Amino acid sequence: MTDVKKELLYTGKAKNVYKTENDDEVLIEFRDDITALDGGKKDTLNKKGAYNALISSKFFKILEDEGILTQFIKLINENEMIAKSLDMIPLEVICRNIATGSLLRKYPFHKNQHLQPPVLQFDYKNDVYHDPMLNDSIIIALEIATEEQLQQIRQITLKINKVLSEFLYERGLILVDFKVEFGFDKDGNIVLGDEISPDTTRLWDSETHKNFDKDIFRKGEEGVVDAYEVVVNLVLNDEEKQKWNID
Known part of the structure; x- marks a missing residue:
């Protein structure tokens, strides 16, 4: 269309x-x-x-x-x-349930350490500055969001984490971490935007910890699209698969 x-x-x-x-x-x-x-x-x-x-x-x-x-x-x-x-907020909000990736390179976490409560991280979505990590004071000083808005974003992100973690675990996948973005709608509501996909999440097999996400590409391994197809088949129901001709 x-x-x-x-x-x-x-x-x-x-x-x-x-x-x-x-x-x-x-x-x-x-x-x-x-x-x-x-x-x-x-x-x-x-x-x-x-x-x-x-x-x-x-x-x-x-x-x-x-x-x-x-x-x-x-x-x-x-x-x-x-x-x-949406009027997008220039923040990447990262929620981490397990310590892996850049968290291990920057901080003394143990590999695959379970993080309870989950770690929330704010990055400035700006290519010129290479998406640096921000704290609340910098976000407020840059007028990216208010303290109240940040609190709301935290609450929404943790709810997203709970809902999707439970949904995925029932299908044999662990939601290791994910990135989300938010924006304001015409009424001033904070709304989840952009995407949530294997490009913006880490998804592991719950038993083997095999990757089904963009980490496969980061590591230079084969089978990226095959992994994404596995996720499609796990999360879509039969009616949705039939509608979009998914085998």
């Missing part, structure tokens, strides 16, 4: 955002591009964008059912999503 697209608003590392005929809505196109290491590692993988769109839309619907406001409206095809237009 490419006729829905009116004007390119934004091009990211793996998505395009377009105007639509409705000023309150945008079209988000999930591309097959994949990047890692601050954009230093790149590739294009067939079906990757579609799988991310399908997974993200499923997660958004689950979260909406639990009372969390999201940007998601509907998928119009397997890699294009109609979403609410």
